[in-house]
Amino acid sequence: MKTKKMLGFFTAAIMAAAALPVVSVGAVDAALPGDVDQDGVITGHDSAMVSHALYEDPSTLTEEQKALADYNGDGVVDETDLEAIHANEVFSIGDIGMIGGVTSDIQAAYRAILLYSAESSGAEISVQDDAIPQPIATDKEAHFIGYSGDTMIWDGTYLNASQDAALAQTIRERHEMVENISLQENGKIELSTLQYHLLDATGDGKVDIQDAYVLLGSYAKFYVSGDPAAKYFAPGRYDLYPDGVNVDVVSKDCVVIRVAS
Ligand SMILES: [Ca+2]
Ligand SMILES: [Ca+2]
Incomplete structure (x- = not known):
């Protein structure tokens, strides 16, 4: 699919006011509290997994994962645990280049599509x-990296090779x-493992075409607004969920992405 133009139509995500179910916890044996996926670091995937358990399906967490959550x-x-885990994220969901801050890169959606299509083949x-x-x-x-030939771009500024050599090299890597x-x-x-986890934007434990869709919708929201919070589909919820985004191919030049509650 070749997309020359992308139009985004977004409606504000509205969360139901009803109280969320809580997940009860058994024995606590926490190596790193909040590292629910046990990859050694608290990331947006840990927040996504806890969000998925609270809002979608509590059965996706093992007893050990519940203790870590x-x-x-x-x-x-x-929600108290979820907010604390989100506040301690080192990498946000989709940040497969390990940039830090609150990053959104369309590469995450591309790579999720690649994984899905290659695995299907x-x-x-x-x-x-x-x-x-x-x-x-x-x-x-919010942070952005870019590249133009050998020149690295950080938050919209071209890096001077002599003055910003170390940062340019890191971004290149x-x-x-x-x-x-x-x-x-x-x-x-x-x-x-960390990259795979950061591509599982739905927090259901696997990377598939749903992750590609939601990462694309999240990127579009973030890109349009520049607001870190806009990366997510709903306030206080840090997974990206399949019913939060619709992608319609209108023509060969136009894809409409709708993100809603
Ligand atoms: Ca983790
Ligand atoms: Ca997933």
């Missing part, structure tokens, strides 16, 4: 534990980390 250790998993998806990179940004602000998620000649796609 009980961030304040009061015996239940609820019989390719092997190889997920391996790798060292966890340091984030480039540690604030909660993170860019390559994303580019390397591609179909190899041996029929494999290799990525790190």
Whole structure:
């Protein structure tokens, strides 16, 4: 699909006022409270998994994961834990280049589509534990990287190779980390456990075409507004969910993305 123009029509997400169910917790054996997916770092995927459990399906968390999700250790998993986990995210959902801050890159949607289509065609998806990179940004602000030939762009500014060499090199490496998620000649796609987790935007434990759709919708919202909070479909909810986005191909030049509650 070749998209020359993207139009976004968004409606404000409205959350039901009804109280959420809570997930009861058994024995607490928390190596790193909040690291629900146990990849060694608190990320948007941990928040997405807890959101998914609270809003969609509590049965997706194991007893061990529930204990890790009980961030304040009061015996239940609820919105208080979710907010604390979200506040401590090192990488936000979709941040497969490990930028930090609140990042949204259309590459996440592309790579989720690639994984889904390749796996559907019989390719092997190889997920391996790798060292966890340091984030480039540690604030909660919106950050963008870009590339033009050999020139790296950070938050809209071209990096001066002599003055910003270290930052440019880091961004180049993170860019390559994303580019390397591609179909190899041996029929494999290799990525790190952390990258795989950050592509599971629905928080249901697997990367499939739904993740590609919701990442695309989230990117469009974020890009249009520039507001970090706009990355998510609803206030206080940090998974991206299948009924939160519709993608319609209107013509070969126009795709309409609708994001709603
Ligand atoms: Ca984690
Ligand atoms: Ca998923």
